[in-house]
Amino acid sequence: MKFNTVASIVISLCLAGDAQARRQVQQIVPTLAHREAVIVDEATSNASLVEARSSIPGVEAAKQFVTKKFGYIDGKDFVVKDTYSSDNGVTHTYLKQLVNGKEVFNGDFNINTDNSGNVISYGNSFYKGSVPKSNNLVGEKPGNAADAVEALFKHIQVDLGVSKDKVAVIEGRSTDGSATLNNIPNAPNGVQAVPKYIQNSNGELVLGWELEADLEENWLNGFVSSTNEVVALHDWVHDASYNVWPIGVNDPEDGKRKAVTKQGTPNTSPNGWHDQGSGKKFTTTTGNNVIAFDHRKTSDTVKNAPRAEGGKNLKFDFPIDFKKQPETYVNAAISQLFYTTNSLHDIYYAHGFNEVAGNFQQNNFGKGGKQGDVLYAQAQDGAGTDNADFSTPPDGKNPRMRMFLWDTTDPKRDGDFDNGVITHEYTHGLSTRLTGGPANSNCLNSLQAGGMGEGWGDAMANILRTRKEHNRNTDFPIGAYIYNGKTIRKHNYSTSLTTNPDTYATINEHNEVHQVGATWAEFLYEVYWNLVDKHGFNPDLTSGKHDAGNTLLIRLLIDSFKLQPCEPTILQSRDAILLADKQLTKGANKCEIWKGFAKRGLGVNASDAGGKYVDGHDLPKGC
Incomplete structure (x- = not known):
């Protein structure tokens, strides 16, 4: 899915003098001599410890096992913290110990069961000494x-x-x-x-x-x-420093470069951004979510293409002189691309694009889905100019992002520094993997479905560039940095019908996916500001919370991708968003969503009968 004409928003590394060393914290981990890990011998079957039912869910088999073998009682001695099944039929169940109704910080029990409910291994660090009779925490408050x-x-x-x-x-x-x-x-x-x-x-x-x-x-x-x-x-912070234009700053003309030290969260990237879970930590722009590299020479392969090197301190701080051609600061471009794509991985993960949903990771840490599909992010790709693209094969196969240089200015500008373009491209992978399921990459090919694929990219770019000072009167261009100050679309995104007059009927004039996408993204821009006006704005995009308007729409869009059919129409995608809100919030935002759509002609009486798009501005009863 190519990025028609020119579009990108700059993101790059912060000035070297602005970077500060991160505070070093000495880890403290109590040594537990009784910690054990056991592989159950098939010869000494544990059938007597688990009910002889092949259909028993793995979590129930695990609970029966710890009760019959160790005497622990569910709800009294432990609580189930997590359980999931891998594609090999093994269910992994994780328990936390309870004492007097309170959890034991380091009292953990993990049980692995096969698809017949047999325990194949377990690990146990539950406290085995005498249990205090009461909770005597000072003050109890x-x-x-x-x-x-x-x-x-x-x-x-x-x-x-x-x-x-x-x-x-x-x-x-x-x-x-x-x-x-x-x-x-x-x-x-x-x-x-x-x-x-x-x-x-x-x-x-x-x-x-x-x-x-x-x-x-x-x-x-x-x-x-x-x-x-x-x-x-x-x-939980893994040492590293990326001098970049962070998420929320669209490009070098939208804000300042900044030193960023966080590598994801314990939930989204548990080993940070430079570790694939194999015991080796990389000092280059190589990790579990993304491998970013210099691809000016198109003959270079992923194995031999140059990466940016951060050294043992993972300090990715490279000078940039925008008066010179982009080739002179390629390491800064690679670092920016690595930072932005990892950030997008973590943001989308927090809102539902995880392993079982088909996200992009080399190692899925046993959480389901197909692994081995780390994103290949190719900076300053020599295969073209004035564009960007993203290839999304089915789950388990590596997606590829190619970022090109733009010759609309002299010196040229680099799409690797445009967060909006990177977000647009990455979102192609998101919507493709989720619509129709991770194994099917062929559900966004029609004019409407493919057009919405383009529109979701612009919509997410608009959401992620928003800051607290922005409001519904803010107009956003797409690609202004790389396109010499002008939007690559026909209109800026705006809640003003004068600035952007697009309605549902406008699609009758379109015969190309990027045109359809720009109109669809405009509809979502209206919905976005209705939700932000109601719920406010939260700059924390990786907490997984959806109590603010911006994070809520990210979640609703991701949920709607999972709900909508293969090759959805615009009306079907609208309805999928409404259904997603019904499932998530019991329809608490029904009217805000409908009003945003209806303003642009996508109300309850909108029609696409006979291939003609007819505006409808009516709202449902109650709105």
């Missing part, structure tokens, strides 16, 4: 979590930035005693606190608080005892 947070910050030598009595403690809705601690300047997203037990290295069970604190350059998960001792500490 989350307010004391402020002491634990203060102890954690003192341990890593970071000032709270506020006196302890000024910390706002908001008790959680659940009955587990959890709380969120806000008003901490150095933890702008707050600190999550949950009372739990932990096993220390002496084999003792200690009561205290599990804390999670996102400090931007560090993302800490630790355990502080009720006596304010830091018993465990992990940093």
